[in-house]
Amino acid sequence: MSAEVVPPSADAPIRVLLADDEGLVRSGFRLLLDLEDDLVVVGEAVHGADAVEQARATRPDVVLMDIRMPRLDGIQATARIAATRGLEQVRVLILTTYDTDEYVFDALQAGASGFLLKDSGPAELLHAIRVVAAGEALLAPRITRRLVGQFAAQRAASRVAEDRLVVLTEREREVVALVGQGLNNVEIGAALFLSPATARTHVSHAMVKLGARDRAQLVVVAYETGLVTPGG
Template identity: 60%
Template sequence: MTVRVVLADDQTVARAGFRALLDLTDDLVVAEAADGARAVEAVRTTRPDVVLTDIRMPGVDGLEATRRIAGDRSLDGVRVVMLTTYQVGAYVFEALRHGAAGFLLKDIEPDDLRAAIRTVAEGRGLLDPAVTRRVIEEFARLKAPEAAGAERLAVLTGREREVMAPVAAGLSNEEIGKRLIMSPLTAKTHVSRTMTKLGVRDRVPLVVLAYETGLVRPGEH
């Protein structure tokens, strides 16, 4: 399986390093960009499977680029992965809120990078549920549940709300099925319907919403 990738980073050396790693596999780097605006343009032109983008770039940064890509319905099949040198930061949380499929540390091991790209290309949200969850929980502790966010959950059935909790814990459809005594297919159906009703593309926004609305609290899985 060849995964088409757009690399966005204002540092030429960083882009060259990631490209060198991907050139050793069947993955194909279809475009590079030095800022967010060019990254969005490249995505609209090349329609990649995955975008690897730095968060901090001049002009349009990675957060805004992610927001624009995630907000463009014609780019629904494109998944954005944020690259960062920090494990915890407000900008990482905002990246997830803006529609990123997850994030990776820039010093990631080559094999892990390639596995992560394939994970995201296959439409499986979080790259590292444990690490990503720690980031979400850290910022969930700093803010009270949002009433406006809670109202968004009113469109869900009781079962769909129930499914959101194990999703927030990073469980797979099979694991959700075992916890809630249903088949993996039924779990997948509930998760898909939940995403459709809430207008999100993958599991990451569901995790963010679960914490923001108080449906799931830090440490409660």
Template identity: 60%
Template sequence: MEPIRVLIADDEALVRGGFRVLIETEPGMVVVGEAADGATAVDLVRRTRPDVVLMDVRMPGVDGLRATREIAADPDLAGVHVLILTTFDHDEHVIEALGAGAAGFLIKNTEPRQLLHGIRVVAGGEALLSPGLTRRLVARLTDRTAPRLNPAALSQLTAREREIVGLVAHGLSNTDIATALTISHATVKTHVGRALTKLGARDRAQLVALAYQHRLVEPPDPVP
């Protein structure tokens, strides 16, 4: 199996070095490049085509959110997944990052094993949010005034698709869902793909947002 190719984008050399050591000592992962700003990150992504980009939010010049937006907008880079890493857990950063096309969001003080897990999750095409951020994010998303989906789009979902969308919204991976419902991983992937198409969602992160915005699942209790 080919190793997961990772690009590190952070303006602090010590942070990049720490991530490089962690990743390159992990079997099945390799670092293909480092960037100290967003513009360099986008250029390196186009040249190296990594599976995952660890992207800092605050960098000089082109920041991580703008760089993420550029990567997501390029059809030639459809296989590149951006995992936002930052010292800040502001809700607006999370929402803007997901809106820009990020596949996930983690705080830099995340445990090393959780970071490595996050890289594997987003490399597999799934969404990832820090557990501590998810509840607040969901509360913000459900409170925001956003265009409603066409009711016809919601009605197109089968009962099974609604069930699976709900599990995705609760943070389960395709493997977790397959185990919970006693169905194959391929079947889960098919249902998720159909739900994405029917609801017009770009990716799993947006699917989660839509699920809560349109009450396909009940939001968690607000954080005090």
């Protein structure tokens, strides 16, 4: 279902910044990543403010960001990184406990490119980093529909959907709705009888028109505006 993941550069490893206030967690991540030829840890941050400072200093490809940290939480840190000039290409992968982190929706709004369960296995973690580094959103439907949909629904009533979507063509609305359901470009093309390249073009146009940082924020828009409804 998913496309082949390609690192940012064929010649350079993916640069990863670890942000977690628990030293044992950071050490475990570092040990795992150090075994991979295409991944390199460029820093470890012990709280959110530290993550922002180190992101500015090291310019990583991916920040593996815990939500609950002192001084500045992961959501605030993500928002600051996303808003910093020169860090537009930095992708943030949020760590969540799934059932208890109602903040995931806020993290996506802040600019996160996806989220990963804290109890994920080593293979899932490595795959997630590579997916996000390649510019894709890590939004597995099994998590997105339940978690993002749940909290987006609580806010959707206060939004005027038409005002936000008026800039899109009908085809672009269809594409954004399918992105919101967790489909990739190949799957969108199949659903709408388009080539994957054409689907990718529609996704790109929608992102530009809506001011979305990446596909993850298109998912947020899809739920907020009712293009996708929880469980739909």
